[in-house]
Amino acid sequence: MPDVPSPHQVVDRYFQAMRAGSAAEHELMALFAEDARYTEPFTGQARTHEGQAAIRRCFVDAWRNPPVDLELVVDRVDVDGDRVQARWTCHSPSFPGPVSGRDAYVIRDGKIAQLVVTFAEPS
Secondary structure (H helix, E strand, C coil): CCCCCCHHHHHHHHHHHHHHHHHHHHHHHHCEEEEEEEEECCCCCCEEEECHHHHHHHHHHHHCCCCCCCEEEEEEEEEECCEEEEEEEEECCCCCCCEEEEEEEEEECCEEEEEEEEECCCC
């Protein structure tokens, strides 16, 4: 039986794949459980995608028009058992300024079972 990655390792791999974009589609999708739920705010309102196929479609759609020269910085990762909170900041000339957010993960058997992404309130 292969080693199951720790929740922190799963989140590290997620951010590595996100930085690589569409070139890491297979690596990114392998991090999600078949029945995973992904909630994201990137269209202006929270949308939930259920199952790997729906999550893949969401990312493929986003990769069609990525922000120019996007830089994704992980500011902080906190692990509490199978729950992980990550804070991040994105920079791009396409944005009027840095965009910050928070990811809340539930990791099950080395896979992302749930991921909820929210934008941080401006300071």
